[in-house]
Amino acid sequence: MENLALIDSFSEFKDDKLIDRVTLMAILEDVFRNALKKKYGSDDNFDIIINPDKGDMEIWRNRVVVADGEVEDPNSEISLTEARRIEPDFEVGEDVSEEVKLIQLGRRAILALRQNLISKIHEHDNTNLYKQFKDIIGDIYTAEVHHVRPKAVILVDDEGNEIVLPKEKQIPSDFFRKGDNVRGIIENVELKGNKPQIIMSRTSELFLEKLFEQEIPEVADGLITVKKVVRIPGEKAKVAVDSYDDRIDPVGACVGMKGSRIHGIVRELGNENIDVINYTANTQLYISRALSPAKVSSIKLNEENHRADVFLKLEEVSKAIGRGGHNIKLAGLLTGYELDVIREGNAAEDEDVELTEFSDEIDEWIISEFAKIGLDTARSVLNQDVNDLVRRTDLEEETILEVIRILKDEFED
Template sequence: MQPDLSQIIVQSFTEIAKEKGMDRETLLEILEDVFRSMIRKKYESDEAFSVILNPDRGEIQILHVREVVPAEELTDSVAEISLEDAKEQDPDLELYDEYAQDVSIESFGRRAVTMAKQQLSQRIREIEKENIFDEYSDRIGEIILGDVYQVRHNFDILVNHNGVELYLPKSEQIDKDRYRKGDSIRAVVTEVKRFNGTPSVVISRTSPMFLERLFENEIPEVFDGVIEIMRIAREPGNRSKVAVLSHDERIDPVGACVGMKGVRIHSVVRELQNENIDVINYTSDKIEFIKRALQPANVLNVELNEDGTFAKVLVPADEVSKAIGKNGVNIRLATRLTECEIDVYREVEEETDDIDIMEFVEDFGSEMIEELRQIGLDTARAVMDLDADEIVARTESRITKELAENILSVIAFEFEEEDEAAKTEDSTEESVAPASSKEATVTDEIVEAENTAETDEA
């Protein structure tokens, strides 16, 4: 019966090990450890035992090797056997010979065998977990293609990749992503961590790394290293900016990334749910890089502080909205791309009657003024060019519609007061001017009369 039971144990776990991709040496090591554990539980020591495994034939042989000693010298019944007992088994044995006896698996008892099977299963699971952790730790930054097999109620997605469960949190999905069970999905491995001993592989579609790997897949020059991606700033599903540098002066990095009629970049855009991608030339010149990062706006001037962490940017009045972008996306991406805080100012013509927004600090408070300046509204007329809804949208609701309407009302009233004051001044000048002219005429007549009198006397 022993061969049958040994074959069942060895063959079943050999098949499991093959499915899990476990090598032969590891399997033999696990099997031997488990059976030696059984021996230690029964005999308290495994030093007098040999475990011989043949997984190809599904055989396990356990030998109990004891030394033949005189009965009066017997001190350890596990490692020694008396001469009389040994001769009962083999009459040819002599003193101090080694006697090897087969030990059947059944002799350990049903409970011990069951526990051995459980131990084998547990050890294989532990090694499988370790293999998964090691494999995917080496694949961090690599794009994988898997199948959706569960969408949870909180929209977290579990992905099957070669029999391994990968985790795509809602926070790592593009807002426009919609997946059902069985759909194929592409994402990048960003993290491998342990949770109660179980490896958890986290994948992402929002990581800048995902965009970078897509560029490598679609653009041969990027994959070969001729074109290098220097920096990426991304708002997933909305817009991205990618700064590229060519190591071959004959190759235009922007043109190579976009491709003929945009064919290369379009495949990336489609994968990212129509995310707009701006590809710009990288330069080590910080001022020029800031100008390029703010495209499509035309930058007139950039003032950079000494440590290069803050820049004041001047743009034409009609291009402030381009520099800031819808809901401020362009200036946010430019800030992250250049690693420099950027304030946008509009060009104001000298003859234009305008008021610096800082003049309204007492009316609105310094925090509100700073919010307006952050979105490029540095003058009163710049604020008046927008309506309340646009101000709310650009400040991402940090300024409410009620506050925006109040700001517009106060600034409009200020301009009305200035206009009335200007009209009053003009009317005063007009009324004084005729009086002065009349007085001048009367004076001239008196002088002329006096001159005539003097002439007559002479």
């Protein structure tokens, strides 16, 4: 009965952890042999029989019977008198097998044995866990939110493994509750002491690439290749795709009819705006495509410094730069060139200023009136006929003339 608590403990480990029978028996035998060495100085003459399936074990001590007073090695020899206490018909020279009960090792040794057992099994689990997740770095993985902390979300998979999604690896719009399923890529496995820490990421470019593989059959089958992905997580991304089969339109296949194929990816990434473009080895054409939706007039390359002057018409400049400068930044990252936007044509003609820049001199409600009819820059107002402006807005002619004077002063300066 004294074995039961210990036996229960390793039976419990076998049920909870994915340890095969051979490995479990090897761990148990190693732990018990260490305990025997501490107690008897050697484990050479001990047999350990373990049956983890049934939850039982036996330890047998094997010795040779020698005459009384002639015992030289207590681990390999037993006196005739002591042997006959086990069985009365033993004779000198015979082999004696005596069962050793755990209680004979002492309670302190049993506690140490249990701790050693727990430690060895955890060590085995951690080694296997490290190898398991090291092999799937870069793969998409799904786990459930277990706990939300200020600096990280703690996830748990179906096998009870803990996965960390740090704050900086989350998309800014991500919001998780306990029990939510979360997808990301396994980005890294780090050893913290002896315990592996599994790191998930949703901001990695590789996550977006893997989503393309998962959601678009032609990418999964290798008919379409994702050449490069650049992202500003949660805001905007650009994906360059290519196909070696001329019959396949890689962009069309990735986007799908009315965006049906890419919609799921966009939703997964918190409505991140994804531009899919055709890859080309022609650098000028590649830069031009990368700056979509802007229409580029011409490009002057400096291949030595990896810089490019991009010439655009005035109305295309804001499209090329994009909200917050995201479009031009991502185009540069995608192509590997530092892009300088140059307004095309006569500088004096192209020079313009947003009407909102004049808010110190022109009331906001007046600026708003011009905006209602699509006039939001100084030149767009100056190019209009005064009488036409009076007719199209709720502004007095005197007010319009004053605005024109202010705007003209700006350009004269």
